[in-house]
Structure formats: C-alpha cells, structure tokens
Amino acid sequence: MSEVRLSQIEGGTKKMLKYTEEKIFTQDQVQQLFLSVGWVSGEYPQRLYKALMHSSTVLTVWDNEKLVGLARAIDDSEMLAQIHYVLVHPDYQGQGIAGQMIEYMKEKYKDFLYIEGMPADKNNVPFYVKHGFSVMENGAAIQICNYENKR
Secondary structure, eight states: OOOEEEEEEETTEEEEEEEEOSOOOOHHHHHHHHHHTTOGGGGOHHHHHHHHHTSSEEEEEEETTEEEEEEEEEEOSSSEEEEEEEEEOGGGTTSSHHHHHHHHHHHHTTTSSEEEEOOSSGGGHHHHHHTTOOOOSSOOOOOOOOTTOOO
16 A cells, blocks of 8 residues: 545544554654554654564555555565554544554455454453454463663
C-alpha cells in the first residue's frame, strides 16, 4: 500500500484522511503522537523513531500534514505477525481510525499462521475482540521493562 484516502465523518462534515505505509514521519511527529496518548515510548524519541524505521509495517494516518494515527507490526515473513502499537491522537479518537488500521493489518497478514496483539491496557481487549481477535485461553503477556536504560 502506498497510499489510501478514506473519508471520516467529523461533526457532520467529511474529512479525508490519508492511510499509508510510507515511512514519511519525522521523529518529532512520532514523539508528539505517542506523548499525546501518554505512552512512555514517547519519552525515548530517538529509539522510538529508529524502532519504527526498522519495523516490518508501520501504517500511519494523516490529516493533511498532521500525524493522527499509527499502527505497527513486526513479522517473521511467514508464521507470526505481532501488532504492537495501535494509537490515535485524542482529538481523532472515536472516529473508527483504530478499527480501520486493525482491519488493514488483518488483511495484510491474513496468510500468516498467527496475528497477535498485545494491548498494554486490559481495557482495550474488547476492541481487539470486536475485530476478530480472541484472548489466549492459557496465554499471558510477559515483558522486561528497561526504562532506566534511556540512551
């Protein structure tokens, strides 16, 4: 996908948003988006930008020149795609943008054996379930946080 324009309805008026996989974002734009939703990754702008630039898929959503949404997947080219970030700027939440990004990722990775998500907040699980994901019956997310290693 180079670019797709989708209409979003806001307050009765149509607004064209651009969805693209082109990595045209700047470090500052990414940092602002992550900080707008209070995600700690935004406190590590250089590392975040580098990670996104090296990710398999980064789908971004633009309102003209403003970055308003982002979803990232990391994949192994055959078996597993993990959707790790799905975020929408607070001013644009509730317009279906996150759902559009999830549906795009599901379509892109439909031939993989597994598409996994790891919502950082349990309250977001119903959103993923609504989009066809299921909670792993015996699974649990695990991680190590190295926040003190700020580079």
